[in-house]
Amino acid sequence: MYQDLQNRVAVITGAGSGIGRATAQLLSQEDCQLVLNDVNADQVEATRSELQAPDRAVTLVGDIGNPATADQLAALAIEHFGALHIWVNNAARSLFGPLASCSNEEWDTVFQVTLNGAFYGVRSALQAMVRNPGPAAGAIVNIASGAALAGEEGLGAYGAAKAGLVNLTRTTAVENARAGIRCNVILPGPIATPPMLAAAAQSPEGVEGWAAQTVPGRLGQPEEIARAIVFLVSEQASYINGALLCVDGGVSARTNSPRFN
């Protein structure tokens, strides 16, 4: 347990599935109060109803790519729970296809949710968090991807948007450190969530064959990202600000050279 997280108020975007849902579960176990966002009403309500403390969570259905949604989330946190301390920018949109045939509309669709939505979240979070007293006014975690740091065929718009999220994180961190607000970014590797499992299932050897080819020999679990998020928003991470944390089982540590044996 992270004692300092008790009663902290957290917004999580994309909380209806995968990493967002796992983060909601862990923060609920830490006795946080939650504002859960997703575009999918049934899924986000399922996340809420299965929490350790469903009565300490509210939901807001909306597209985080719409600038009004982030403001509504911050307002709901303050109206319902009296403050806002934690914001997890987790929702994203990816489209698969080569850059040579990526339309303007496809590019914009990916950026609107993945980067613009995170910016709207950061802005709304900062405006609410500066009102908090004390040295630990707030903590923001952005969820990027290993695709932010290296090219991945077919994920050009997504990778570029995630790379933008890295700089959004760093600028947010340096502009707001003296206000007691920290901002860090996690770069997950392949995690066993519905979109990842669906994509891996289409590979020639299916999910198991795909997992066996990863560096750790398996996919990560959503909880393994959520545990890193919980640590970063806690006071155990009080001097960690503007950091990039790869939670990928070592994927980013390996070169792509041919093997010697």
Ligand SMILES: NC(=O)c1ccc[n+]([C@@H]2O[C@H](COP(=O)([O-])OP(=O)(O)OC[C@H]3O[C@@H](n4cnc5c(N)ncnc54)[C@H](O)[C@@H]3O)[C@@H](O)[C@H]2O)c1
């Ligand atoms: N799973 C992986 O292997 C992996 C790897 C690297 C990065 N990530 C990142 O982790 C984050 C979570 O991914 P996941 O794998 O848990 O996906 P997921 O599909 O399981 O969950 C994402 C949730 O976001 C919601 N969502 C989508 N668009 C939204 C929008 N415009 N507004 C609000 N909610 C929206 C979806 O309805 C869904 O419930 C994403 O930012 C993703 O890019 C995932």
